Amino acid sequence: MKWHVLTPYLQSRHQAWITEGLTHHQFNVIPAAYRHDSLRARASGRDWLDFLGQSLHARREARPGDGFLTAFPPLATTTGAMKRLHLAKGPVVAWTFNLGTLRQGLQHWFASRALAAVDLFVVHSRHEIEVYSHWLGLPAGRFEYVPLGRTWRQPWLAEDESRPFVLAMGAANRDWPNFLRAVALLGYRTIVVAPPRALAGLTLPPCVELRSGLNREQCQSLSQQARVNVVPIENQATASGQVTLLEAMMFGRAVVATRCPGTLDLARDGEHALLVPPGDVQALAQGIEALWQDAGLRDRLGRQASAHVLAEFSEQAEARHLQRILDRFNA
Known part of the structure; x- marks a missing residue:
């Protein structure tokens, strides 16, 4: 099966991600045509236009039956909205689904409707399964816990014993x-x-x-x-x-x-x-x-x-x- 990969951290189709080495699937990275500020507390209107543009880019390259693999909650939201509007039909998997704040009001209304089109949410905390299930009004079975992975690195520095901190x-x-x-x-x-x-x-x-x-x-x-x-x-x-x-x-x-x-x-x-x-x-x-x-x-x-x-x-x-x-x- 072919999956279109959407993440704000890949600006090139050839950048390596955890999909490297997976079998029985094809992966097409949709490059992020923007620089994401991971320290920003909340996405701006400009950010949301960037996320929507990336989702629409994936839709243009997708064929019927292709899937969408997102690795950032706003991209899951824009891709889900696209699917709700019948602009895409394939499955959507929201990898690394983590929200720092559970917002209410209009943002909750929009998120709950767009994210209802996501087929599976992958979270990195067991506690979040119940929390997101309740917040979005979706069955707990649509959420799955997977331990968060990091690229392994050996330490290259020792503790600063002269000026400990x-x-x-x-x-x-x-x-x-x-x-x-x-x-x-x-x-x-x-x-x-x-x-x-x-x-x-x-x-x-x-x-x-x-x-x-x-x-x-x-x-x-x-x-x-x-x-x-x-x-x-x-x-x-x-x-x-x-x-x-x-x-x-x-x-x-x-x-x-x-x-x-x-x-x-x-x-x-x-x-x-x-x-x-x-x-x-x-x-x-x-x-x-x-x-x-x-x-x-x-x-x-x-x-x-x-x-x-x-x-x-x-x-x-x-x-x-x-x-x-x-x-x-x-x-």
């Missing part, structure tokens, strides 16, 4: 107020990587340095050099912080993370990371201090976390799940 990164749904309170209690050198708007209105303690505009390589370098990585999450409805957590675990670094939908499927408390209750400043500070003071604990959690990511969350494992799911549509 705590690190927290991210833009979406981070619990910055309680994180800043926790590190203020401890006074440890701390680096926060986030757009300035994410911390608007907050006062940074003297121990905290804000960095913005870093690329992925720079973020991964900091993750390796940090003594303690922290993933503080405020979102208890859908999954947030998964990529940041997985990459720190992949590099074998000790992590303190909020117990929430975005972390519970990735790490077991005390085995792969320290998970603390949401909104609990004292528990967060205690978790950071425990790892800061105990090199043996950091080493044990880091080694177990790295092995766990390699076994369960590799891109190869994710590709095997994709093969299994797409094969259903060949039957």
Whole structure:
């Protein structure tokens, strides 16, 4: 079966994705004719026109019976809307379906109608199956959990022992107020990587340095050099912080993370990371201090976390799940 692949992260038909190596299917990448800003809190009108244009491009290249494989929720929405308007007839699989915010009003009305045309939603948190099923008014059987995969990379930097620091990164749904309170209690050198708007209105303690505009390589370098990585999450409805957590675990670094939908499927408390209750400043500070003071604990959690990511969350494992799911549509 032929699938037209829509993602904002592929600007060329020849860029590699997890579809590489899959059998019994053909894949046609629909290049994104735009640059997606992954740090933007919500899509603009211009963004939506870009997403719609990509979906219409796929429709022009599709033949009857071809499928559409999206890897970004707005593209699932525009492709679903296209199908609802009878501009396309093939199956739509929404891979990596994750919404940072469950909006109401007109946006909910439009999303629920457009996304009703999606045949299968693939989520990376078991909790999200019930949440999205209820929000969209669709059967839970239309949603399937698949562990999030990451391209495996060996660490290339050691911890910065001369100037140790705590690190927290991210833009979406981070619990910055309680994180800043926790590190203020401890006074440890701390680096926060986030757009300035994410911390608007907050006062940074003297121990905290804000960095913005870093690329992925720079973020991964900091993750390796940090003594303690922290993933503080405020979102208890859908999954947030998964990529940041997985990459720190992949590099074998000790992590303190909020117990929430975005972390519970990735790490077991005390085995792969320290998970603390949401909104609990004292528990967060205690978790950071425990790892800061105990090199043996950091080493044990880091080694177990790295092995766990390699076994369960590799891109190869994710590709095997994709093969299994797409094969259903060949039957």
